[in-house]
Amino acid sequence: MHVWRQFNEVPSDLGPTVVSIGNFDGVHRGHQHVLRQARTAADELGLEKVVVVTFDPHPIAVLRPEHAPPTLTSIDTRVALLAEQGVDAVLVVPFDREIAAWSPDEFVERVLVSSLAAKAVVVGANFRYGSRAAGDVATLRESGVEHGFGVDGVPLDGGPQVWSSTYVRQCLATGDVAGAAEALGRAFTVRGEVVRGDQRGRELGYPTANVPTPHAEAAPADGVYAGWLTRRDTGERYPAGISVGTNPTFSGERARRVESYVLDRDDLELYGVEVEVAFVDRLRGMVRFDSVETLVEQMHDDVERARQLLA
Numbered sequence: 001m002h003v004w005r006q007f008n009e010v011p012s013d014l015g016p017t018v019v020s021i022g023n024f025d026g027v028h029r030g031h032q033h034v035l036r037q038a039r040t041a042a043d044e045l046g047l048e049k050v051v052v053v054t055f056d057p058h059p060i061a062v063l064r065p066e067h068a069p070p071t072l073t074s075i076d077t078r079v080a081l082l083a084e085q086g087v088d089a090v091l092v093v094p095f096d097r098e099i100a101a102w103s104p105d106e107f108v109e110r111v112l113v114s115s116l117a118a119k120a121v122v123v124g125a126n127f128r129y130g131s132r133a134a135g136d137v138a139t140l141r142e143s144g145v146e147h148g149f150g151v152d153g154v155p156l157d158g159g160p161q162v163w164s165s166t167y168v169r170q171c172l173a174t175g176d177v178a179g180a181a182e183a184l185g186r187a188f189t190v191r192g193e194v195v196r197g198d199q200r201g202r203e204l205g206y207p208t209a210n211v212p213t214p215h216a217e218a219a220p221a222d223g224v225y226a227g228w229l230t231r232r233d234t235g236e237r238y239p240a241g242i243s244v245g246t247n248p249t250f251s252g253e254r255a256r257r258v259e260s261y262v263l264d265r266d267d268l269e270l271y272g273v274e275v276e277v278a279f280v281d282r283l284r285g286m287v288r289f290d291s292v293e294t295l296v297e298q299m300h301d302d303v304e305r306a307r308q309l310l311a
Helices: 029-045 059-063 075-084 104-115 137-147 165-173 177-184 292-310
Strands: 002-004 017-021 050-056 089-094 118-124 150-154 188-193 209-212 223-231 237-245 257-262 274-285
Touching (some): 017 029, 029 118, 029 150, 050 075, 075 089, 089 104, 137 150, 165 177, 177 188, 177 274, 188 209, 223 257, 237 274
Parallel strands (some): 017 050, 050 089, 118 150
Antiparallel strands (some): 223 237, 223 274
């Protein structure tokens, strides 16, 4: 799959394409439905290339940074997930205030006509574009008549709710990682490099791989979860009990982080290794214990429950 991060990187001989546009944060099941429709449109038109147009950073992070939501996926993870969905190329638009000021017509002419030679455009039914989000599916269809491309606005219904990145964030905010997984079509994951912590878990008999959770990136609500830890360098996957939070039982301020105890393993050296932590189910909320002994007893119970869930 090709990835273009500037308009001038798009080949001048690209040829006609089917284009899908959106933030695609999380590449959830609603996004996947849009992408399937884009591939169907390409097949019907006899075209080979499905191109996704996405934005980095998220437009809200530029226009109203105080309201920017935490991202479900980094841009690199997003591109990898789009590749898994069979997309042929991704144009990552470097979103800034200049691009934000483009009118809907200017966006169409610069992106869809001049850069990508679109013959069909497939978007979510709630798609908006152009300055002050003035463009919608109806205006896009009008432009399509003028420039020779068809437009399909795809509903993102997923049953009782609409699949959306907002819905996934709401699930994560309540610790409902199973609900997030249903919307995503896969387990929610956190990626990062394992850093040295205070090694208190090792002292208690449960050594953990610690991954910081940046404020700008989404993570499940504080609590304890069952899931899987995968080494990104070797692909080895291990069952794990996972704690998200700041260890409130112990005094002192700590950064929020994801701590994974690989079940029944104390021989793994993971410092400096990039890992992916996948959340399967929530075991309990975060609790401050009155004693270390009570904490260790609860950790033992957590590990047993995680083992049963992941068996």
